[in-house]
Amino acid sequence: AGKTVATVAGSTAAVYLRSENIDTVETSAIGESYEALLDGRAQAVVYDAPVLLYYAAHAGKGKVRMAGPIFRPESYGILFPSGSVLRKDVNNALLRLKESGEYRTIFRKWFAIEDDAK
Numbered sequence: 132a133g134k135t136v137a138t139v140a141g142s143t144a145a146v147y148l149r150s151e152n153i154d155t156v157e158t159s160a161i162g163e164s165y166e167a168l169l170d171g172r173a174q175a176v177v178y179d180a181p182v183l184l185y186y187a188a189h190a191g192k193g194k195v196r197m198a199g200p201i202f203r204p205e206s207y208g209i210l211f212p213s214g215s216v217l218r219k220d221v222n223n224a225l226l227r228l229k230e231s232g233e234y235r236t237i238f239r240k241w242f243a244i245e246d247d248a249k
Contacts, residue, residue, distance in 0.1 A: 137164035137173035144177045147203055161186075169194065179205070181242065188243035 133154075138144040140157035148155045156173050158164045161182060167173040176183060180201050187197050211218045228234040 134174040135172065136175045136177050137167040138177050139164060142178060143203070143205065144179070148177060165191065165195075181207070184242040188241070192243075 135154045135156055136148055137156040137158060138148060139161055140159060145155065145157055156164075156167050158167060161176075161178055164173070164176045164178065165186060168176050175198070176195075184197065187195050209221060211221075225234075228237070
């Protein structure tokens with residue numbers, strides 16, 4: 132309560148923040164949201180978790196930190212044209228990465244946190 136949150140205009144995060152009546156600074160790009168946080172116009176940024184995790188682990192390291200749980204989980208997907216011969220190969224490769232534990236290793240490398248078996 133009483134804090135301002137930055138996010139990207141038109142994103143699902145913006146829709147969520149508005150639905151919760153949270154004071155929001157809407158920006159045209161995520162980099163502008165980070166700037167709002169760093170210059171004090173906002174006290175937090177809400178957006179897609181992988182994007183925020185990457186920023187916090189790399190460019191924002193030592194400047195920002197993740198706080199709290201993901202409060203509206205959303206999944207990403209890979210889209211192929213109908214009948215694409217790539218779909219099955221990509222699905223199988225992703226499954227092998229998950230089953231072998233390599234996905235978790237890659238996740239930790241890029242996001243610098245545990246993925247809680249996602």
